[in-house]
Amino acid sequence: MGTSVCNCKSEKFKQLELIIAEHKDQPGSLIPVMHEAQELFGYLPLEVQTVIAEGLDVPLADVYGVATFYSKFTLQAKGQYQINVCLGTACYVKGAQLIIEKVADMLKIKVGETSQDGLFSLDATRCIGACGLAPVMTVNEKVYGQLTVDKVEKIMKEYLDTVGRDKNANA
Amino acid sequence: MEDIKILSARFGKIKPDSVEEYINAGGYEGLKKAVTMQQEEIIEEMKKSNLYGRGGAAYPTGIKWEQAYAVKKDPKYLVCNADEGEPGTFKDKRILAEDPLLLIEGMTIGAYIMGAKEGYIYIRGEYSAIQRIVKSAIENAKKAGYLGTNILGKGFDFDLHVVSGAGAYVCGENTALVESLEGKQGRPRQKPPYVKNCGLFQMPTILNNVETYSCIPCIVNVGGERYSSFGTEFSGGTKLLCLSGNVVNRGVYEIPYGLTIREIIYNLGGGVKDGKKLKFVHLGGSSGSCLPESLLDTRICYDDLKKNGLSLGSGAVLVVDDSNCVVDYLKAVMEFFEEESCGKCTPCREGNQRLLELLEKLSQGRGTLADIEKMKSIAQTMKMTSFCGLGQSAPTALVTLLKYFENEFIEHTAGKCANGKCSMNSKGVN
Numbered sequence: 001m002g003t004s005v006c007n008c009k010s011e012k013f014k015q016l017e018l019i020i021a022e023h024k025d026q027p028g029s030l031i032p033v034m035h036e037a038q039e040l041f042g043y044l045p046l047e048v049q050t051v052i053a054e055g056l057d058v059p060l061a062d063v064y065g066v067a068t069f070y071s072k073f074t075l076q077a078k079g080q081y082q083i084n085v086c087l088g089t090a091c092y093v094k095g096a097q098l099i100i101e102k103v104a105d106m107l108k109i110k111v112g113e114t115s116q117d118g119l120f121s122l123d124a125t126r127c128i129g130a131c132g133l134a135p136v137m138t139v140n141e142k143v144y145g146q147l148t149v150d151k152v153e154k155i156m157k158e159y160l161d162t163v164g165r166d167k168n169a170n171a
Numbered sequence: 172m173e174d175i176k177i178l179s180a181r182f183g184k185i186k187p188d189s190v191e192e193y194i195n196a197g198g199y200e201g202l203k204k205a206v207t208m209q210q211e212e213i214i215e216e217m218k219k220s221n222l223y224g225r226g227g228a229a230y231p232t233g234i235k236w237e238q239a240y241a242v243k244k245d246p247k248y249l250v251c252n253a254d255e256g257e258p259g260t261f262k263d264k265r266i267l268a269e270d271p272l273l274l275i276e277g278m279t280i281g282a283y284i285m286g287a288k289e290g291y292i293y294i295r296g297e298y299s300a301i302q303r304i305v306k307s308a309i310e311n312a313k314k315a316g317y318l319g320t321n322i323l324g325k326g327f328d329f330d331l332h333v334v335s336g337a338g339a340y341v342c343g344e345n346t347a348l349v350e351s352l353e354g355k356q357g358r359p360r361q362k363p364p365y366v367k368n369c370g371l372f373q374m375p376t377i378l379n380n381v382e383t384y385s386c387i388p389c390i391v392n393v394g395g396e397r398y399s400s401f402g403t404e405f406s407g408g409t410k411l412l413c414l415s416g417n418v419v420n421r422g423v424y425e426i427p428y429g430l431t432i433r434e435i436i437y438n439l440g441g442g443v444k445d446g447k448k449l450k451f452v453h454l455g456g457s458s459g460s461c462l463p464e465s466l467l468d469t470r471i472c473y474d475d476l477k478k479n480g481l482s483l484g485s486g487a488v489l490v491v492d493d494s495n496c497v498v499d500y501l502k503a504v505m506e507f508f509e510e511e512s513c514g515k516c517t518p519c520r521e522g523n524q525r526l527l528e529l530l531e532k533l534s535q536g537r538g539t540l541a542d543i544e545k546m547k548s549i550a551q552t553m554k555m556t557s558f559c560g561l562g563q564s565a566p567t568a569l570v571t572l573l574k575y576f577e578n579e580f581i582e583h584t585a586g587k588c589a590n591g592k593c594s595m596n597s598k599g600v601n
Contacts, residue, residue, distance in 0.1 A: 027372055028334075030354035035296075035335055062355070069356040069513075070337035072296045088258040089457055090415040092503040093491050126340065126507060127258035128297050131415035131489075132422045141300070 012040055013051065020055035030056060030066060034073060043074045071126075079114045079121035081159060083107075085137040088127025095148075096135040100124055102149050103137070106156045119163050175401050177389045177409050178382065179425040182269045188308040190315040193272040199317060201388025205280045206325045208391075213284055214240060217387070219395030221407030226252055226343070226380030227455065227484045228560070229473055233395075235377075239367040240284060242375045249281050249290035249329075250371060250378040252348055256295055256340040257456030258507060259487035262411035263381035265423050267294065267301045270385075271308040275331065277384030279318060280391060282329035285377055290329065293348055295336040306333050340511035344559050345378050346370075347513070358515045359559040382411055382486075402428030406472035410486055414440045417447065417492035426471065433467035436490055447492040451575065455484020457504050458564035460571040461491075480571075496592035497576045498583050501569055502530045508565040519562025522553040526569060534593040536586040543580050547573065 019036045023029035033052055038044055044067050053060040067073045085091075085100040100122075104111055107120050114121035130136045133145025137152070144155055185192040193199065205213055218233030239247070251274065255263040266274055278290050294302050309331050312318040320328045334352055336342055342351045346360035349371050370376025386408055390398045399407035406428040412435060415421045419441030426435065432452060436442065443449050451461045460481050462469070469479050476482055491500060509523040529546050532538040550566035557563045573580060579589070586595055 028352050028354040031337060031351065032334070032354075035337065065356050066337075066354070070296075070339050072336075072338035087503065088507070089453065089500070089503055090259045090487075090489050093416050093489070093495055093500065125297075126256065126338075126511065127260070129255055129261040129264045129295075131259050131261050131413060131487075134415060134421070 015040055016048065016051055017055065020052065024056060030058060030063065031070075034063070034066060038073060043077045045075065077114065077118065079119050081120050081139055081163075083120060083122045083137060083139050084125040084128075085122070086126075086128050086130070086135065087124045088131065088134075090127065090131035091135040094134040098149050099135050099137060099147050099152050102152050103156060106153065106160070120159075175409055175427055176425055177401070178266065178270075178273070178385055178411055179423070181273070182265060185270070187269050187271055187304050188311050190272065190308075190311045190317065193270075198272055198388075199276055201391040202276050202279055202283075202317065203323065205283055205391045206323055206327075210240065210284045213280070213391060216390055216395035220386075220390045220398040221395075221402065221405060222383070222386055222390060222398070223406065223473060224380060225382035225386070225410065225486070227257065227458075227482075229483065232379065232383055232386075235367070235379075236281075236284065239375060239377045242368055244368075244375050245286070246289070247285045247287040247375045247377065248371045249278055249285065249287045250348070250352065250366075250376055251278060251290070251292040251381055251384055252343060252345070252378060253292050253294040253298075253381045254336045254343045254348060255298075255381070255485075256343050257458065257485040257487060259413060259415050259453065259456050259489040260485040261413050261415075262423050262486055264298060264301065265411070266381050266385050267298065267305055271305045272312060273385045273388060274305075274381055275308060275312055275318065277387040278331065279322065279329055280387050281377060281379075281384065283322075283325075283327055286327075287377070288328055288330065290331045291334050291352055291371070292331060293334050293336055293342070293352060296338050299335070302333050302335055309333065339513070340507075341513045341559070341561050344561060347559070348378070349376065356513075358513045359561075403470070403472040403474075405474050410471065410483070412471070412486045412488050414488050414490070416453075416490040417444045417449075417495075418442070418490040419444050428472040429470050431468050431470050432462070432488070435471070435488060436467070440488075440490070443490060443492050445492075447494055450491050450493040450495060451497075451572070453489040453491060453568060454487070455482055456487040456489075457507055458561070458567055459484040459487065460567050461575070462571065463575045494590060496588055496590040497572045497579050498530060498533050498588070499590070499592040501572060502527065502534055504568045505530055505565075508561070512561065512565070516556075516558035516562060518553045519557045519559075519565065522549050522557070522562065523565055525549055526566065533580065533583040534588070534595070536583065536588075536593070536595040538580075538584045540581065540584055543573070543577075543584070 023033050049063045053063045135147045136145045181196050214237050222232045223229040339357045341347045342357040344359050347357040351357035366376040402408045409425050409427050412424050424439050453461050505527040509527045512519045512523050514520045529542045550570050553566050
């Protein structure tokens with residue numbers, strides 16, 4: 001197991017070098033490179049930031065600055081299922097607070113945390129422009145709208161069941 | 172009510188990235204006409220159209236373009252602000268997802284006027300699926316000869332790039348957006364110089380909202396005067412409004428300027444949901460003002476709104492019913508600004524935090540009358556001294572809610588939340 005992780009990691013760093021090479025001479029390339037790097041690694045740990053800084057010839061402080069300024073970039077690994085509940089005002093007046101509390105309760109994690117098994121992370125997001133469907137949450141790229149506490153309970157139960165089954169299948 | 176659809180005419184009716192379907196549905200007529208006109212002539216039509224910037228600042232676009240045209244420096248860049256981050260706003264999303272070629276046509280006309288060779292569409296990171304649609308539309312437009320080199324055989328070149336934002340509300344501010352495009356943290360720049368003189372990569376930059384660019388093909392096509400006549404005397408054309416909150420029919424509506432807020436909520440929106448009563452409307456997004464029932468007959472046009480101390484902002488119309496508490500609602504608004512303040516200037520960085528703390532105090536029943544006065548004072552300081560529009564407008568909701576619902580705030584200092592939304596007495600609940 002240990003070696004396979006290592007190989008796959010170095011493979012990812014090779015891909016990162018390619019991404020950097022492709023963008024190197026474009027003005028304003030730092031953010032696009034970081035987008036692609038995050039897609040590749042799932043997050044932006046210091047070693048990835050260092051490679052980007054050296055590759056694009058920008059100070060590491062700038063890379064770190066950008067990584068921490070924008071909410072889409074994360075320095076910590078997120079869950080396999082990233083759950084984002086919108087707390088924009090349009091969702092808020094439709095009861096989004098109850099939705100996020102329900103999800104946190106079911107996953108037994110706080111907002112902003114990732115579950116210990118690395119399966120779920122829960123965040124409150126700003127308005128995602130789906131106000132017509134408020135209240136909304138997203139699980140990875142999938143959008144769930146017009147939520148109620150009952151509805152969200154059902155949806156989360158399905159995810160919990162799915163990973164429960166996966167675990168059994170692996171065992 | 173005349174049913175005029177300029178921006179939303181093709182929504183849902185065509186394959187969004189198909190140039191052929193776009194043309195069959197009346198697309199590219201504006202660009203075809205524009206390339207037969209003199210640049211100054213087009214700008215003249217834009218001035219006659221009474222088109223005001225649709226992103227929120229409502230600056231007259233014709234004048235903005237006239238000034239940008241007069242700048243003698245090359246290269247010029249065209250940038251589109253598609254970083255639609257104002258809470259309660261989802262109109263640009265519809266254009267980008269359902270008729271992106273309208274925006275592309277508008278920007279291409281802009282490039283023809285300005286002599287720009289390159290343009291950028293800065294789309295918020297949350298709209299990743301939509302970014303793919305816009306990229307595909309750009310590729311198709313290039314293949315069909317409407318973008319790229321020697322457009323329409325007229326010898327002018329224009330290329331467009333899609334750039335993804337990464338989640339920062341402040342990047343909706345022009346200079347912050349330009350910083351972000353350059354690959355930096357999105358903190359606003361000192362103005363002047365304005366982006367029209369010194370913007371992206373320190374070059375003259377024409378920067379407009381998605382909806383603003385999307386109005387231009389029609390203005391060229393039908394002429395400025397005709398376009399203006401769709402709206403009111405001083406607010407030309409139509410506007411996309413985003414109706415959301417406690418209202419029956421939520422969604423994006425294209426309306427001619429001049430309708431009243433009441434007509435929008437009750438005729439188009441079907442009224443307040445679940446038989447509840449309207450408490451207030453939050454107009455123009457979180458940075459906009461809140462208005463009570465008594466102002467619902469205000470017409471949507473810049474003059475009338477201004478007279479009542481309101482502004483249309485991005486076009487968000489968020490309806491809030493009487494089961495909501497103003498303090499609790501404001502807490503949600505201020506949590507957003509506290510999170511999104513970029514931290515560059517003190518009034519915004521500190522002000523938003525302090526306002527949120529005071530609101531938390533109120534919501535826990537620990538607030539005092541002096542706290543309300545303190546909030547007013549902080550709000551005033553932020554409005555007058557913040558570096559950019561974010562900090563200047565962040566306390567607008569607070570100021571307007573205090574103006575119309577001060578009693579409710581005072582009740583909270585006595586430990587009472589009539590709507591039962593605030594936790595009161597329980598400390599540290601957030």
